[in-house]
Amino acid sequence: MSEARKEIMGRIREALKTPSPKPHLKGQSSKVTGKAWLPEVGDTHAETMGLLSDNLAKLKASFHPVENLDQAIALVKDLAQKKNWKNIAYHKNDLVTPVALAIDGNAWAVDDSFSKDKLEAADVGLTSCVSIVAQFGAILVSSETSGGRGLSILPPVHVVIAKADQVVPDLAACFEQINLQFGGKMPSMLSFITGPSRTGDIERILVLGAHGPKELYLILVR
Amino acid sequence: MSDSKSIFIKEATLTSADGEQRQFIRTALGGYYKNRDIYQARYRDWELARDAASLAKWSAVNNLAEVLEKFVAKFEANGGKVHWARDAAEARKIILDLVAKANATAVIKSKCMTTEEIHLNDALEKAGFGVVESDLGEFIQQLRGEAPYHFVFPCMHLKREAISELFTKHLGTAPTDSPEELTMIARRHLRKLYITADVGITGANFLVADTGQISITENEGNARLTAAMPRVHIALSGIEKVINTIDDLTVLLPMLATAGAGQPMTCYNTLYAGPKKPGELDGPEEFHLVLLDNARTQILADPEQRDSLHCIRCGACLNVCPIFKNIGGHAYGTTYQGPIGSVITPHLRGLKDWNHLSGASSLCGACTDACPVRIDLHHHLLQNRRNAAKVVPNLFDRVFHGSFNFVIQRPALFSLGGKVFRKTFGLLKHLPLPYLGTWLKSRDLPAIPQKSFREVWKDSKNV
Amino acid sequence: MRVSLFIPCFIDQLTPQVGLATAKVLKKLGQEIEFNSSQTCCGQPSYNSGQWEIAKEGAIRSLEVFKDAEVVVGPSGSCVAMMKKFYPELLHGTKYEAEAKRLSQRTFEFSDFIVSQLKITDVGATLNKKVTYHDGCHALRELRLKEEPRKLLRAVKGLELIETEEAESCCGFGGLFAVKFPMISTAMVQVKAGALARTGADYIVSSDPSCLLQIGGWLSREGKVIRPLHIAELLAMGIDDV
Structure with a gap:
């Protein structure tokens, strides 16, 4: 053990010999869990989906619920044409691959031959995700589900293709699922994406696309 | 008077007289207030959520040794390497050594106040390593050669014209008022740097003990890029950032965003568990975490103010603070501005030189009400005043309050003193008296009454 | 009830009319009023300056002054907060702690006493004026009084209450802060009083006379017409008009 570690730990143990009282709380409970106090998520599936849709709209993310994969393919093809997406970077996945390959452009699976420079030149990144949190409109991606760390952040557009049953009502349920799914073996990166990249650093005026994607699409296949 | 105090007085005198700039800051914060209120209102119970957030931090801070040990074991099991720094110099040395060992030619940084606290950029530059701040606000401040104005909104004091001029001067871009x-100028400029940098330096908002992850909160995506592209990722964090479980983030992540920026959740909340894993496509080969004490254990040793280590650096206390809004962030001369800065800076840098910050408060308590983790901020300012009176005796204060107490212990003397004051006020107001003279420089007193309340009461025995 | 008046030192010497109005309103509401003239100052200036040992002497003295009082009512959120909230903390761990707690439980700010203890909101006042309300920070955040004064104001016949966005902002008084950091204090009152003046109200009403000293002092220096008025004065005035 390093000297510094020993010394800091010693200081901590010494400092904590004097206990400090619990903070002044409004509630009486000694063990308070946060989830009960966070924003409402609705009682029914329809309400949860409505909430997700509202949240994504407020975040200026583009939300497209579709009936099946064919609709997803048609939708993204159309978007690609309108937006002139030519260099398509994607992560191989049952939902993502057919969509990426259908686009009229150069589809490149990052899984095959990763290159930072090539990723930087991509017009759009296509990924799947772990889950979607309706309560906040947050999309959880991981280094496993989303083609590493860069694919969901470096290209100027991020398109997420997911299944409707990946929607969880609230953050608490999402963490519960993370614990179950990954247990002691977390992917090296888990990231909640809550709307397209943004900044308010100049006069607190909102600008999208600070460093990450300027546009974020969520295509949800029923 | 300490240097830091005389600088504070000088700066605050200038900035508080700048009505236009003060209005600019209030206008900039207007949108924050509006959104904060909207998103707080969506909570089923914001006050009970504050309880939960406060307890999450309290239980970690009050078991810091165990929780840290647990975190470190998990973090290293995930493949990361932990380094311990007793103070700023040690932290700088660790980071410089890591950067040198990586044969780095370029270093990119995402926003991290702890690196400001240890003056990392200066040290990197002196050692010959170019370092570029990637957060837009920090990038702008770095170009200006100026410290952040607000630890969450680093360049909120600047008008777009000033930023445009700055970019024209340093980046050669055409002037714009958009x-x-x-933002796009900075985006284009920084993009290649993420790819070419060998080392990425970030901070950490939370260290999650049960999973060994570090959690980073941001809006721009620059921290994501900083931790994705370079070969080596170095994170610097105070030891107090540790929390017990990943579930604690259920309340901490949204509250950090809502209290700090008026958002439901910030754009990116990212958990890192080790470097690139076998089978993963990208990410750093090495992941280092530097855990910094730098007087945090001194705060820990003060049970009365230990809760100031609960701080999640959301900046809510600054945003509501009338002192901050009227003197601005630079006048403080500290890494951490506003109420939390005034509470912890005397611990970090010495009560003797920094106790004036505790005095420079009307103790209005808006900060305490705004704090999502219930730090008793304004009462800590009061306690710092008490501590300062013991540690740095102020002769004037002692004589003044001693005399005042002598008078108020004697009702007849108090009554007489009041009478003399009232009868001679016409003369006194022209004298350069301490306190009274200062008051009268910018404010009147009401018409001085002939009789005090007690005299009228005694006369009438009734009303 | 037998109400023992707690008249803070600067009300006693500078704005006695606030004390008289307090007595008048409480009397109108059927209370028996007493004033112990051995009271002076609660010790808050020393407490806020970090001179806690000196402040303790002031606190101990107040415990003695009010030891026989049935209830103590003061027309100042700030000074009442000192007695009600800070005395028990200041005297914590001393032999005076229990007495400090006993005083704390019997001490009330003027509007709080009427609304929460007497359960009265309409004191029977009429006043055809427009007013705006300033929340003193101690009343608002230490005593958590927000609705109490407003209930009293809304019940005054003919009165129009105009709220301002800056209602909860600090006026910048802060006791000796106002003269130790006058430039910050003045900037704060500029923001606060400026917003209050823009409401176009006839009076700025507050339960805290020290804030009114600051706000009124600045408004007077700036030559503004809007006048500061303590809530007790306003109610007393409204009772007169009946």
Whole structure:
């Protein structure tokens, strides 16, 4: 053990010999869990989906619920044409691959031959995700589900293709699922994406696309 | 008077007289208030959520040794390497050594106040390593050679014209009055740097003990890029950032965003568990975490103010603070501005030189009400005043309050003193008396009454 | 009830009319009023300056002054907060702690006493004026009084209450802060009083006379017409008009 570690730990143990009282709380409970106090998520599936849709709209993310994969393919093809997406970077996945390959452009699976420079030149990144949190409109991606760390952040557009049953009502349920799914073996990166990249650093005026994607699409296949 | 105090007085005198700049700051914060209120209102119970957030931090801070040990074991099991720094110098040395060992030619940084606290950029530059701040606000401040104005909104004091001029001067870009275009200039400029940098340096908002992850909160995506592209990722964090479980983030992540920026959740909340794993496509080969004490254990040793280590650096206390809004962030001369800065700076840098910050408060308590983790901020300012009176005796204060107490212990003397004051006020107001003279420089007193309340009461025995 | 008046030192010497109005309103509401003239200052200036040992002497003295009082009512959120909230903390761990707690439980700010203890909101006042309300920070955040004064104001016949966005902002008084950091204090009152003046109200009403000293002092220096008025004065005035 390093000297510094020993010394800091010693200081901590010494400092904590004097206990400090619990903070002044409004509630009486000694063990308070946060989830009960966070924003409402609705009682029914329809309400949860409505909430997700509202949240994504407020975040200026583009939300497209579709009936099946064919609709997803048609939708993204159309978007690609309108937006002139030519260099398509994607992560191989049952939902993502057919969509990426259908686009009229150069589809490149990052899984095959990763290159930072090539990723930087991509017009759009296509990924799947772990889950979607309706309560906040947050999309959880991981280094496993989303083609590493860069694919969901470096290209100027991020398109997420997911299944409707990946929607969880609230953050608490999402963490519960993370614990179950990954247990002691977390992917090296888990990231909640809550709307397209943004900044308010100049006069607190909102600008999208600070460093990450300027546009974020969520295509949800029923 | 300490240097830091005389600088504070000088700066605050200038900035508090700048009505236009003060209005600019209030206008900039207007949108924050509006959104904060909207998103707080969506909570089923914001006050009970504060309880939960406060307890999450309290239980970690009050078991810091165990929780840290647990975190470190998990972090290293995930493949990361932990380094311990007793103070700023040690932290700088660790980071410089890591950067040198990586044969780094370029270093990119995402926003991290702890690196400001240890003056990392200066040290890197002196050692010959170019370092570029990637957060837009920090990038702008770095170009200006100026410290952040607000630890969450680093350049909120600047008008777009000033930023445009700055970019023209340093980046050779055409002038523009569009915040959007200014943002895109920075975006274009920094993009290649993420790819070419060998080392990425970030901070950490939370260290999650049960999973060994570090959690980073941001809006721009620059921290994501900083931790994705370079070969080596170095994170610097205070030891107090540790929390017990990943579930604690259920309440901490949204509250950090809502209290700090008026958002439901910030754009990116990212958990890192080790470097690139076998089978993963990208990410750093090495992941280092530097855990910094730098007087945090001194705060820990003060049970009365230990809760100031609960701080999640959301900046809510600054945003509501009338002192901050009227003197601005630079006047403080500290890494951490506003109420939390005034509470912890005397611990970090010495009560003797920094106790004036505790005095420079009307103790209005808006900060305490705004704090999502219930730090008793304004009462800590009061306690710092008490501590300062013991540690740094102020003769004037002692004589003044001693005399005042002598008078108020004697009702007849108090009554007489009041009478003399009232009868001679016409003369006194022209004298350069301490306190009274200062008051009268910018404010009147009401018409001085002939009789005090007690005299009228005694006369009438009734009303 | 037998109400023992707690008249803070600067009300006693500078704005006695606030004390008289307090007595008048409480009397109108059927209370028996007493004033112990051995009271002076609660010790808050020393407490806020970090001179806690000196402040303790002031606190101990107040415990003695009010030891036989049935209830103590003061027309100042700030000074009442000192007695009600800070005395028990200041005297914590001393032999005076229990007495400090006993005083704390019997001490009330003027509007709080009427609304929460007497359960009265309409004191029977009429006043055809427009007013705006300033929340003193101690009343608002230490005593958590927000609705109490407003209930009293809304019940005054003919009165129009105009709220301002800056209602909860600090006026910048802060006791000796006002003269130790006058430039910050003045900037704060500029923001606060400026917003209050823009409401176009006839009076700025507050339960805290020290804030009114600051706000009124600045408004007077700036030559503004809007006048500061303590809530007790306003109610007393409204009772007169009946």
